[in-house]
Amino acid sequence: MYYTTASTVRDASNAELTLPTRTLASTGFGHRRPEHRHMHMHQRRCCLAPLAPTMRRPSGKGRNEPHFRDGSPVQSLEWTSLHKHGENSSFKTISTVSTAAFFLPSFHEFPSNTSTMKATLTRSARLGRKGHIFGQVLNDTPSIPERELAKQMSRRIKKAEKDERMDITMALTPVKTYMGGFTRPKEFRMGNWLSGGRYLSNSKMYETPHQAAYEPHTIFLLESRYPIKYGIGRTECVDHIVAFCRAADFEAVLRRYNSSRAPSEALESMDNARWPWTPQKKLKRVLYNLHGELKDSLENSEDDLLQEPVVSPNVAADLATSPTPPRRERPERPEDKLKQTRAVVQRHKEADLGTFNAEMISRQEKVPFEVEHTDGTFHHPSGFKPPTSANGFAQSPLPPPDAVDMRPVRQGSNNPDAAVDAEQWKVIRDLEEKGGALMADLTASAMIGVVARTEPRDEKIPTEVSGVVTQGSSQPPQHASGFIPPTPAMARGETEALTHTVISDTSDKDAVEQHQMAVTALRKQYQEAIKEEPFWRPLLALTVATRPMGASIVRLAKSLSRGLPFHATLDNHDRKSTATLGNRFRCLRLQRMEDLAVEMSQLLAGARGGLVGIRFSPEDRGRGLNGEGLDAPIPWEKRVIGVGIGSWYERAEELKETYRLEGEEEVKQKYIPGDKNDAFLVYDIDEKGRTDRTDLPWQAHADSDTLTVPAKLQDVLDEIDELSNALDEERDLIADPIHVLVPAREEVRDAEGYIVEPRDVAPVVLVKSANRDPPPGFHLLYGGQARKHMKDRIDYLNKLHKGELARHFASRLNQVVYP
Known part of the structure; x- marks a missing residue:
């Protein structure tokens, strides 16, 4: 396991430099590097090495002595606190000894920017049992863009004002007095900043409001x-x-x-x-009394109305303006002690009926209460002669076209009256009575080897009747009940059965445009x-x-x-x-x-x-x-x-x-x-x-200028908006590829010949046409180089004016109406 220690280094000028070092501790699991097994614990510490192209090893028996760039040894080396690896291990050198030390490459690697050294573990990773990875590479934490830092500061400024507004609103809101146990008193937001508050315990940063x-x-x-x-x-x-x-x-x-x-x-x-x-609304008065009746009734009861108090209760308004009433208790019901006893007795009675199985068999035909005589007439036993016999419903004459059949539909009937002639049922009934068992046997023997199947019909089933004449005039095909179908019986797919869209005189094609014009x-x-x-x-x-x-x-x-x-x-x-x-x-x-x-x-x-x-x-x-x-x-x-x-x-x-x-x-x-x-x-x-x-x-x-934007800040906002819009348009393929002009700068090198990057980012000039050569003193950038330079310019402006931009964004609220 690796640990991080902080060491204090003093040079010849007695200047202090705090550097973190790494120590390889024995964990007892045998995960030591082979080349360091013979070294003691104090010999496996990281040390300082010179920044020379060829790293030289100071003298010593198996030990790396700390030294500076010029090779001079360090006077004192003091070990301080011990921390587990994974916490913030970055450090910054002071100006006198900046970029003075490197860790051994066998343990650590360093970026080229040595003004802020961040150690990175480079031990090779190894996959262990159950998917565990040993020796993972611990990369540096990615930096936060400057634009996001400005937005974070703006949100903190707004948050301070919002907390104040919430405390005032809470003081003006009545306390809840219902649902006790499910609600608790509200907490003031200001209490989070008190000693022991949530904001202080979470190390929240505070910004003053605008x-x-x-x-x-x-x-x-x-x-x-x-x-x-x-x-x-x-x-x-x-x-x-x-x-x-x-x-x-x-x-x-x-x-x-x-x-x-x-x-x-x-x-x-x-x-x-x-x-x-515009046209005004007309109110229409509706009189529910006759002329003179309302006046007479009011005159007669005028004295009574003045003496009697008139109260119009408004429950909703009373509940809204009055404090919450306490919850009412439910009225107590008398307890029936014999209820359970009666239920047990009833279950015992029902248990004795478990052996019975009763069911109802529905009859498909009408119950024949009437008696048929030899002359063909039907009479009830009481002597009443029904107008229609039990099996003669379809023998009545055809009703007129506008007649309505009020008879209820028999559920489950397989023999609709309008589709089967009553004479057929009469013949079948006679055959069943005369033939008896003989006809049943003959029918069964005749049906041996017969297979029945159904075939779909191409035409509509002709349930309507044609040729009906009423009062000397011919009627269209209609059902037996008198209903005239909208589509007569015809083959499927005929054009007469299709509906066509007819173009009307008015159209809603220009309805939106006409509404906007109005x-x-x-x-x-x-x-x-x-x-x-x-x-x-x-x-x-x-x-x-x-x-x-x-x-x-x-x-x-x-x-x-x-x-x-x-x-x-x-x-x-x-x-x-x-x-x-x-x-x-x-x-x-x-x-x-x-x-x-x-x-x-x-x-x-x-x-x-x-x-x-x-x-x-x-x-x-x-x-x-x-x-x-x-x-x-x-x-x-x-x-x-x-x-x-x-x-x-x-x-x-x-x-x-x-x-x-x-x-x-x-x-x-x-x-x-x-x-x-x-x-x-x-x-x-x-x-x-x-x-x-x-x-x-x-x-x-009246002459307050708290919302006035300075001219310098307005120029910065305009430049940021212009660059951001150009990047968005190119990303959305709205505009052509970006071409920018950047002022040329002379290279600045340090004492050792390394190029020193400038601290600022040069301004950008957008070019619409890139066919011409750049003017003297400028470089033409396009594609990825142009986008990178524009993003760097935006980050540089946000970093340079971070506080001013954050205050500007927090100066206005969406709830406030501005002229």
């Missing part, structure tokens, strides 16, 4: 001006959109929603809206109208201090506290009302956002210990982490919530008064008594999101 996450953001509720036409079965009503953006971009985002650059969901709603110039014309028409009258109008706007707080409110504002959708709280019959459905949705959404705003303000004021893990700057590690942020309350500028209410809303004043009372009674009086500042800043906004207030705290961040 600066753009700690500027004010606005959560807005938009309502459409006109009702939206939905699919079949869904009532037309106004639509609502809940999203959030930066507070400085609120007006610009509203302009985007009311333009052709609106998000897909908003654009689709505008396409299906009931615009004033939508384009409609959009062109309403784009001019929404410039003056916005289609999407802001109903409510909540402004908070950070982006994780806004993301939490938006995530929870799209349903009720326990995740129940808004439409599920309404009864199925109530959803069919066009006049009231939109108002109900509006009230539900406003109430939900009001509850979230009040609860968020309470937590920021210190309710239930406050928010755990919240940050207000990238330098913060999270409130509560090692006592951070617990020494003082949160400043008013960070915990105040702005409430903008649309002035076009008819109940705007009532809504503003509600927020003022909630902030005074539910926040200030309970958690921060004596504070002079308001918990909510209530103000008006118009249909375009503008306000007259100029003293709002977040208005100072």
Whole structure:
């Protein structure tokens, strides 16, 4: 077994060099190399050798002494810790003694790059018993591309912000009180960074969030001006959109929603809206009472209706807004102690009937209750004369063509009435009565040696009857029941029995194109109208201090506290009302956002210990982490919530008064008594999101440049995109083979004459036509050389600007709406 040891080497200048060495230990299984069996343990250690073309062996009896490139011996050799082979055995030399040592080639091999030496075991592999391989080659760990390192850093930056958002969302979510034993309390993500946490035990790397996450953001509720036409079965009503953006971009985002650059969901709603110039929906009133009856009945019972309380229970809404009720216990049923005794007695009774075997034999013909007389008539014993005898069902005249046979079909019958004549059955019955046993014997002797077989017929079985005349007019072939088949009896394969496709006057070949043309014309028409009258109008706007707080409110504002959708709280019959459905949705959404705003303000004021893990700057590690942020309350500028209410809303004043009372009674009086500042800043906004207030705290961040990309970084992004697109196009066989121009460079050699590779990668110039000669000072590369140089250039740019690229990728979130 090989072990790795670290050795400390000192040169003449007293400079230290830490090098790993390998020791071949005896395992007791006899797996020693033959050429080293006579050597002692201390003699089989790896040593240093010069970097000369012909390796010389220092003097010594069976021992390799460590030395440097110039042959000078090492002054001291100290052995330190012992590690099993397989761990990180790479080491880096210091600048004074770089590339100074090599292990013996019989044990190890080294790459040409000696600035980072990584030992590789070169012992030949051997296949043992049961498929075990001895002496496997332990290759070096493949390096991670620089592009992936930049993406990893970007994901860590986003992960820090996501953990904060999850902690805030968890604090705003009610605790589950059902299914005890199957659920457990949630854990705050911030606890993973505490002493003994999972992130620290797994050696996770932490990156600070982006600066753009700690500027004010606005959560807005938009309502459409006109009702939206939905699919079949869904009532037309106004639509609502809940999203959030930066507070400085609120007006610009509203302009985007009311333009052709609106998000897909908003654009689709505008396409299906009931615009004033489009056909309007007509409501039809249905009166279930006679004229005057409804009025008289209401006048008579008017006093009774006013006195009696009317209660319309809504179980779904009550369950959605109320805490979870405890599980009800099942009612106890009286125990029947004699139930088992009666069952045993019944089984004993049934056991006595096991010897009987009863079965029913079905009769194919009608039970002949009537009696046949000598004159051919039939009578029941009671004297009743049936209209049809037992065997005379087919002797009745042919019914008219439109007649319907109401007789039930006899299951299992082998003799259909419409296919066999009744006279044949009468003859067979007479022969059976007269011939008796003699006819049976004759029939059996006559059938000896006869083989019966069936042959398929090419034509259809002619079950219909032709030549029927009704009231002097000839009828087409029809069944005995009067049914006229669509295809008469004819040979199979005839053209009359085939169906042909007939080209209609209209075709759906251009249906998609016509629909797109109609939508384009409609959009062109309403784009001019929404410039003056916005289609999407802001109903409510909540402004908070950070982006994780806004993301939490938006995530929870799209349903009720326990995740129940808004439409599920309404009864199925109530959803069919066009006049009231939109108002109900509006009230539900406003109430939900009001509850979230009040609860968020309470937590920021210190309710239930406050928010755990919240940050207000990238330098913060999270409130509560090692006592951070617990020494003082949160400043008013960070915990105040702005409430903008649309002035076009008819109940705007009532809504503003509600927020003022909630902030005074539910926040200030309970958690921060004596504070002079308001918990909510209530103000008006118009249909375009503008306000007259100029003293709002977040208005100072209007000129924030956290999302601005520097010009130098933008050039790097453009170059990376250009090279990546060129490689993708060639891989997908879209473009011609790549030809690039690379600036020519002079070769740089070290003191010993070896070529020193440059640390940077030269820029690449893509060439569309490779027929001309390269200009002076450039090399023309194509094929594999061009692709390799382009990939090296991309990795070099990612390595050089790794931190800047990672911050840029993490600056924007997909959930945020940008102008």
